[in-house]
Amino acid sequence: QQPVQSPQAVILREGEDAVINCSSSKALYSVHWYRQKHGEAPVFLMILLKGGEQKGHDKISASFNEKKQQSSLYLTASQLSYSGTYFCGTLGTYKYIFGTGTRLKVLA
Amino acid sequence: GAGVSQSPSNKVTEKGKDVELRCDPISGHTALYWYRQSLGQGLEFLIYFQGNSAPDKSGLPSDRFSAERTGGSVSTLTIQRTQQEDSAVYLCASSFDPGSYNSPLHFGNGTRLTVT
Numbered sequence: 001q002q003p004v005q006s007p008q009a010v011i012l013r014e015g016e017d018a019v020i021n022c023s024s025s026k027a028l029y030s031v032h033w034y035r036q037k038h039g040e041a042p043v044f045l046m047i048l049l050k051g052g053e054q055k056g057h058d059k060i061s062a063s064f065n066e067k068k069q070q071s072s073l074y075l076t077a078s079q080l081s082y083s084g085t086y087f088c089g090t091l092g093t094y095k096y097i098f099g100t101g102t103r104l105k106v107l108a
Numbered sequence: 109g110a111g112v113s114q115s116p117s118n119k120v121t122e123k124g125k126d127v128e129l130r131c132d133p134i135s136g137h138t139a140l141y142w143y144r145q146s147l148g149q150g151l152e153f154l155i156y157f158q159g160n161s162a163p164d165k166s167g168l169p170s171d172r173f174s175a176e177r178t179g180g181s182v183s184t185l186t187i188q189r190t191q192q193e194d195s196a197v198y199l200c201a202s203s204f205d206p207g208s209y210n211s212p213l214h215f216g217n218g219t220r221l222t223v224t
Contacts, residue, residue: 030210032212034213041199041215041216041217041218042151042213044212044213044214047212049210087150087151089212089213095164096141096156096201096203096213097153098143098150098153099150101150101151
């Protein structure tokens, strides 16, 4: 029931790109993305709704394919500040479930 | 309030003692969630409140765990007879409209619980 994210971890050099995927075995009506820095609480990044909508936040963008029940987060020209763990989140009945998480580390 | 507030920020307790963790959500947010995060792990759903009622308690790990919410605002998570495996960060989050797919979660800074 928990969405599965891939990869589990990724290490990048500053300026490189990355893609994080979130796949669900159940129908998705929306996907939310969060980033959690070490020792801090998760912070909301963006919402994606049905319709294949794409959104952008600075150099971070995302797509949502409800037919494939998956969402992807794209990090372009990564910065040191992008380091952290990324979670996708989805609303179920009475529950808000997070994905398995992807640890991303950006090196100088 | 300006954000979700949790107290205490850190709690060290002896095995077998009871602990209470408090969460004060953003004013006007009707939904409140509790999650547990063990070191280096993901976000484990514990319980969800809509107003003062909890339609889903399935995530509570055992009957030692209970939670309540009063006045549609402050929530308390109680762990009785704490065990070492209860050591984790307990995160509280609130959202404005739980029925809306447009309503993300806003997190507090968490309570780090250490059971010795």
